[in-house]
Amino acid sequence: NGARSDIAITPHGSDWYFTVCAVMIVSSFAFAGLSFTKPRSHRIFHYITAAITMVAAIAYFTMGADLGETGIQPEFIRPNNHLVAGNLREIFYVRYIDWVITTPLLLLDLLLTAGMPWPTILYTLLIDEIMIITGLVGSLVTSSYKWGYYVFGCIAFFWVAYTVTWTARKHAMAVGPDVHKTYLICGVWTIFLWFLYPIAWGLCEGGNVISPDSEAVFYGVLDIMAKPVFGALLIWGHRGIEPARLGL
Ligand code: RET
Numbered sequence: 019n020g021a022r023s024d025i026a027i028t029p030h031g032s033d034w035y036f037t038v039c040a041v042m043i044v045s046s047f048a049f050a051g052l053s054f055t056k057p058r059s060h061r062i063f064h065y066i067t068a069a070i071t072m073v074a075a076i077a078y079f080t081m082g083a084d085l086g087e088t089g090i091q092p093e094f095i096r097p098n099n100h101l102v103a104g105n106l107r108e109i110f111y112v113r114y115i116d117w118v119i120t121t122p123l124l125l126l127d128l129l130l131t132a133g134m135p136w137p138t139i140l141y142t143l144l145i146d147e148i149m150i151i152t153g154l155v156g157s158l159v160t161s162s163y164k165w166g167y168y169v170f171g172c173i174a175f176f177w178v179a180y181t182v183t184w185t186a187r188k189h190a191m192a193v194g195p196d197v198h199k200t201y202l203i204c205g206v207w208t209i210f211l212w213f214l215y216p217i218a219w220g221l222c223e224g225g226n227v228i229s230p231d232s233e234a235v236f237y238g239v240l241d242i243m244a245k246p247v248f249g250a251l252l253i254w255g256h257r258g259i260e261p262a263r264l265g266l
Contacts, residue, residue: 023229024096025089026108031231032082038238039078045071045246052253062266063256066127067249070120074245077116081234086112091160092226108230109223113237114154120245121146125178127252128208132186132201133193133264142181149174157223168224172216179209193263200255207251211244 027035046068053064080086089106122143129139149171156167182205190201218240222233 022105023231025105025230027081027084027230027234031234032084034231034234034238035078035082038242039075039082041242041246042071042075042078045249046075049249049253060261062130062261063127063253066123066130067253070123070127071245071249073116073119074241077112078238078241080112081110086110086115088158090158093160093162093164094226096226096229107226109157111154111158114150114157117150117153118147121150124208124244124248125182127249128182128201128205129186130264130266131197131204131252131256132190133197134186134189138181138185142178145174145177149178153219153223157219164224168216168219175212175216179212182209197259197263200252200259203255204248204252207248208244211240211248214240 023031049064049068049071053061053068056064077086087108087110090109092107095105125143125146126139129142152167152171152174156164156171159167187198187201187205190205191198215237218233218236221227222230222236228236
Protein backbone atom coordinates (compact mmCIF):
# COMPACT_ATOMS: atom_id res chain seq x y z
CA ASN A 19 0.00 0.00 0.00
CA GLY A 20 1.67 3.16 -1.29
CA ALA A 21 0.04 5.36 1.34
CA ARG A 22 1.91 3.74 4.25
CA SER A 23 4.42 6.57 4.75
CA ASP A 24 5.98 4.81 7.75
CA ILE A 25 7.31 1.94 5.61
CA ALA A 26 7.57 3.24 2.03
CA ILE A 27 7.53 6.48 0.04
CA THR A 28 4.17 8.08 -0.80
CA PRO A 29 3.38 10.03 -4.02
CA HIS A 30 4.95 13.08 -2.29
CA GLY A 31 8.26 11.27 -1.91
CA SER A 32 8.03 10.12 -5.50
CA ASP A 33 7.36 13.69 -6.77
CA TRP A 34 10.34 14.98 -4.80
CA TYR A 35 12.64 12.27 -6.23
CA PHE A 36 11.54 13.22 -9.77
CA THR A 37 12.16 16.91 -8.93
CA VAL A 38 15.74 16.12 -7.87
CA CYS A 39 16.08 14.06 -11.07
CA ALA A 40 15.13 17.18 -13.09
CA VAL A 41 17.70 19.29 -11.19
CA MET A 42 20.38 16.70 -12.02
CA ILE A 43 19.44 16.65 -15.73
CA VAL A 44 19.49 20.45 -16.02
CA SER A 45 22.87 20.57 -14.22
CA SER A 46 24.30 17.92 -16.55
CA PHE A 47 23.36 19.98 -19.61
CA ALA A 48 24.81 23.10 -17.99
CA PHE A 49 28.17 21.47 -17.14
CA ALA A 50 28.41 19.72 -20.53
CA GLY A 51 27.37 22.91 -22.36
CA LEU A 52 29.90 25.06 -20.50
CA SER A 53 32.67 22.68 -21.62
CA PHE A 54 32.22 24.00 -25.19
CA THR A 55 33.40 27.44 -24.05
CA LYS A 56 36.82 25.84 -23.39
CA PRO A 57 39.40 24.20 -25.65
CA ARG A 58 39.31 20.39 -25.59
CA SER A 59 42.43 20.22 -23.39
CA HIS A 60 40.68 22.28 -20.68
CA ARG A 61 37.46 20.27 -20.29
CA ILE A 62 38.35 17.48 -17.86
CA PHE A 63 36.53 19.01 -14.85
CA HIS A 64 33.42 19.69 -16.94
CA TYR A 65 33.31 16.08 -18.12
CA ILE A 66 33.84 14.55 -14.67
CA THR A 67 31.22 16.84 -13.10
CA ALA A 68 28.62 16.28 -15.85
CA ALA A 69 29.13 12.51 -15.49
CA ILE A 70 28.40 12.80 -11.75
CA THR A 71 25.06 14.59 -12.24
CA MET A 72 24.05 12.27 -15.12
CA VAL A 73 24.50 9.18 -12.97
CA ALA A 74 22.55 10.88 -10.17
CA ALA A 75 19.74 11.77 -12.61
CA ILE A 76 19.29 8.08 -13.47
CA ALA A 77 19.36 7.05 -9.80
CA TYR A 78 16.72 9.70 -8.94
CA PHE A 79 14.56 8.62 -11.89
CA THR A 80 14.71 5.09 -10.48
CA MET A 81 13.74 6.21 -6.97
CA GLY A 82 10.94 8.45 -8.32
CA ALA A 83 9.54 5.36 -10.04
CA ASP A 84 9.78 3.56 -6.65
CA LEU A 85 12.29 1.08 -8.11
CA GLY A 86 15.81 0.05 -7.07
CA GLU A 87 14.47 -0.71 -3.60
CA THR A 88 13.77 -3.66 -1.35
CA GLY A 89 12.06 -4.17 2.00
CA ILE A 90 13.95 -5.17 5.12
CA GLN A 91 12.71 -6.10 8.55
CA PRO A 92 13.91 -3.14 10.65
CA GLU A 93 15.93 -3.78 13.79
CA PHE A 94 13.99 -0.98 15.52
CA ILE A 95 10.24 -0.71 14.95
CA ARG A 96 8.97 2.87 14.68
CA PRO A 97 6.15 3.69 17.16
CA ASN A 98 3.55 4.24 14.45
CA ASN A 99 4.02 0.88 12.72
CA HIS A 100 4.78 -1.52 15.57
CA LEU A 101 1.33 -3.09 15.54
CA VAL A 102 1.58 -4.25 11.93
CA ALA A 103 3.06 -7.73 11.66
CA GLY A 104 5.78 -8.33 9.09
CA ASN A 105 6.10 -4.68 8.09
CA LEU A 106 9.20 -3.98 6.03
CA ARG A 107 11.03 -0.69 5.68
CA GLU A 108 11.84 0.38 2.13
CA ILE A 109 15.60 0.53 1.44
CA PHE A 110 16.75 2.18 -1.79
CA TYR A 111 19.85 0.15 -2.71
CA VAL A 112 20.10 2.09 -6.01
CA ARG A 113 21.46 5.01 -3.94
CA TYR A 114 24.63 3.01 -3.35
CA ILE A 115 24.99 2.13 -7.04
CA ASP A 116 24.92 5.90 -7.66
CA TRP A 117 27.41 6.62 -4.86
CA VAL A 118 29.85 3.87 -5.80
CA ILE A 119 30.27 5.65 -9.15
CA THR A 120 29.84 9.30 -8.17
CA THR A 121 31.72 9.62 -4.85
CA PRO A 122 35.04 8.52 -6.46
CA LEU A 123 34.39 11.01 -9.28
CA LEU A 124 33.74 13.80 -6.74
CA LEU A 125 37.02 12.93 -5.01
CA LEU A 126 38.75 12.82 -8.39
CA ASP A 127 37.49 16.38 -9.09
CA LEU A 128 38.91 17.52 -5.73
CA LEU A 129 42.21 15.64 -5.74
CA LEU A 130 43.01 16.62 -9.35
CA THR A 131 42.37 20.24 -8.33
CA ALA A 132 44.97 19.82 -5.57
CA GLY A 133 47.41 18.39 -8.13
CA MET A 134 47.79 15.16 -6.15
CA PRO A 135 49.93 12.31 -7.51
CA TRP A 136 48.09 9.38 -9.12
CA PRO A 137 48.95 6.72 -6.49
CA THR A 138 47.46 8.83 -3.69
CA ILE A 139 44.35 9.53 -5.77
CA LEU A 140 43.93 5.83 -6.54
CA TYR A 141 44.12 4.53 -2.99
CA THR A 142 41.87 7.29 -1.70
CA LEU A 143 39.22 6.28 -4.25
CA LEU A 144 39.55 2.63 -3.20
CA ILE A 145 39.03 3.52 0.46
CA ASP A 146 35.99 5.57 -0.58
CA GLU A 147 34.59 2.45 -2.31
CA ILE A 148 34.97 0.54 0.97
CA MET A 149 32.95 3.27 2.71
CA ILE A 150 30.07 2.97 0.22
CA ILE A 151 30.01 -0.83 0.02
CA THR A 152 30.01 -1.24 3.80
CA GLY A 153 27.09 1.23 3.89
CA LEU A 154 25.22 -0.86 1.30
CA VAL A 155 25.80 -4.16 3.09
CA GLY A 156 24.91 -2.62 6.46
CA SER A 157 21.67 -1.18 5.06
CA LEU A 158 20.52 -4.68 4.01
CA VAL A 159 21.48 -6.44 7.26
CA THR A 160 18.55 -6.88 9.65
CA SER A 161 20.45 -7.72 12.84
CA SER A 162 22.55 -5.38 14.95
CA TYR A 163 25.62 -6.56 12.96
CA LYS A 164 24.59 -3.76 10.58
CA TRP A 165 26.28 -1.31 12.96
CA GLY A 166 29.56 -3.21 12.54
CA TYR A 167 29.47 -2.35 8.82
CA TYR A 168 28.60 1.22 9.75
CA VAL A 169 31.72 1.48 11.96
CA PHE A 170 33.94 0.07 9.16
CA GLY A 171 32.39 2.65 6.80
CA CYS A 172 33.03 5.48 9.25
CA ILE A 173 36.70 4.46 9.66
CA ALA A 174 37.10 4.50 5.86
CA PHE A 175 35.42 7.91 5.78
CA PHE A 176 37.80 9.35 8.39
CA TRP A 177 40.72 8.22 6.24
CA VAL A 178 39.22 9.96 3.17
CA ALA A 179 38.42 13.07 5.21
CA TYR A 180 42.01 13.20 6.50
CA THR A 181 43.42 13.03 2.96
CA VAL A 182 41.08 15.79 1.76
CA THR A 183 41.49 18.14 4.71
CA TRP A 184 45.18 17.62 5.38
CA THR A 185 47.41 15.94 2.77
CA ALA A 186 45.69 17.37 -0.33
CA ARG A 187 45.20 20.82 1.24
CA LYS A 188 48.96 21.10 1.86
CA HIS A 189 49.56 20.01 -1.72
CA ALA A 190 47.12 22.60 -3.14
CA MET A 191 48.84 25.29 -1.08
CA ALA A 192 52.17 24.43 -2.70
CA VAL A 193 50.70 24.77 -6.22
CA GLY A 194 49.62 28.38 -5.71
CA PRO A 195 47.23 30.72 -3.85
CA ASP A 196 44.48 30.61 -6.53
CA VAL A 197 44.49 26.79 -6.59
CA HIS A 198 44.55 26.74 -2.79
CA LYS A 199 41.53 29.06 -2.61
CA THR A 200 39.44 26.97 -5.03
CA TYR A 201 40.50 23.76 -3.31
CA LEU A 202 39.64 25.15 0.13
CA ILE A 203 36.14 26.27 -0.91
CA CYS A 204 35.28 22.94 -2.58
CA GLY A 205 37.05 20.78 0.02
CA VAL A 206 35.42 22.39 3.05
CA TRP A 207 31.99 22.24 1.34
CA THR A 208 32.54 18.53 0.59
CA ILE A 209 33.70 17.39 4.01
CA PHE A 210 30.97 19.38 5.80
CA LEU A 211 28.27 17.77 3.61
CA TRP A 212 29.77 14.28 3.60
CA PHE A 213 29.66 14.21 7.41
CA LEU A 214 25.86 14.52 7.22
CA TYR A 215 25.46 11.31 5.15
CA PRO A 216 26.33 8.89 7.97
CA ILE A 217 23.90 10.86 10.17
CA ALA A 218 21.14 10.42 7.56
CA TRP A 219 22.03 6.72 7.30
CA GLY A 220 21.74 6.30 11.07
CA LEU A 221 18.25 7.85 11.02
CA CYS A 222 17.03 5.97 7.91
CA GLU A 223 18.60 2.67 6.84
CA GLY A 224 20.26 2.18 10.23
CA GLY A 225 17.85 3.16 13.00
CA ASN A 226 14.54 3.42 11.10
CA VAL A 227 13.92 6.69 13.00
CA ILE A 228 12.54 8.84 10.17
CA SER A 229 10.10 7.85 7.41
CA PRO A 230 11.07 7.04 3.80
CA ASP A 231 9.51 10.37 2.68
CA SER A 232 11.70 12.28 5.16
CA GLU A 233 14.67 10.22 3.99
CA ALA A 234 13.91 11.39 0.43
CA VAL A 235 14.13 15.03 1.54
CA PHE A 236 17.25 14.55 3.70
CA TYR A 237 19.34 12.71 1.07
CA GLY A 238 17.82 14.74 -1.79
CA VAL A 239 18.87 18.11 -0.35
CA LEU A 240 22.32 16.70 0.51
CA ASP A 241 22.78 15.32 -3.02
CA ILE A 242 21.84 18.66 -4.64
CA MET A 243 24.42 20.42 -2.43
CA ALA A 244 27.10 17.73 -2.95
CA LYS A 245 26.74 17.36 -6.73
CA PRO A 246 25.29 20.35 -8.72
CA VAL A 247 26.24 23.05 -6.18
CA PHE A 248 29.68 21.50 -5.59
CA GLY A 249 30.17 21.20 -9.37
CA ALA A 250 29.27 24.84 -9.97
CA LEU A 251 31.73 25.98 -7.26
CA LEU A 252 34.47 23.77 -8.70
CA ILE A 253 34.03 24.79 -12.34
CA TRP A 254 33.80 28.46 -11.38
CA GLY A 255 36.97 28.06 -9.34
CA HIS A 256 38.83 26.59 -12.30
CA ARG A 257 38.06 29.53 -14.64
CA GLY A 258 41.57 31.02 -14.33
CA ILE A 259 43.58 27.85 -13.60
CA GLU A 260 45.69 26.27 -16.36
CA PRO A 261 45.36 22.44 -16.20
CA ALA A 262 49.09 22.15 -16.95
CA ARG A 263 49.83 23.63 -13.52
CA LEU A 264 48.04 20.62 -11.96
CA GLY A 265 49.99 18.16 -14.08
CA LEU A 266 47.01 17.65 -16.44
C1 RET B 1 27.50 5.65 4.69
C2 RET B 1 27.24 4.61 5.77
C3 RET B 1 28.49 4.03 6.31
C4 RET B 1 29.33 5.10 6.95
C5 RET B 1 29.49 6.31 6.10
C6 RET B 1 28.67 6.57 5.03
C7 RET B 1 28.99 7.76 4.22
C8 RET B 1 28.49 8.11 3.04
C9 RET B 1 28.83 9.28 2.28
C10 RET B 1 28.17 9.46 1.13
C11 RET B 1 28.31 10.53 0.25
C12 RET B 1 27.54 10.61 -0.80
C13 RET B 1 27.55 11.65 -1.78
C14 RET B 1 26.70 11.54 -2.78
C15 RET B 1 26.66 12.46 -3.86
O1 RET B 1 25.83 13.28 -3.99
C16 RET B 1 27.77 4.91 3.38
C17 RET B 1 26.20 6.45 4.58
C18 RET B 1 30.59 7.25 6.48
C19 RET B 1 29.85 10.22 2.76
C20 RET B 1 28.46 12.80 -1.65
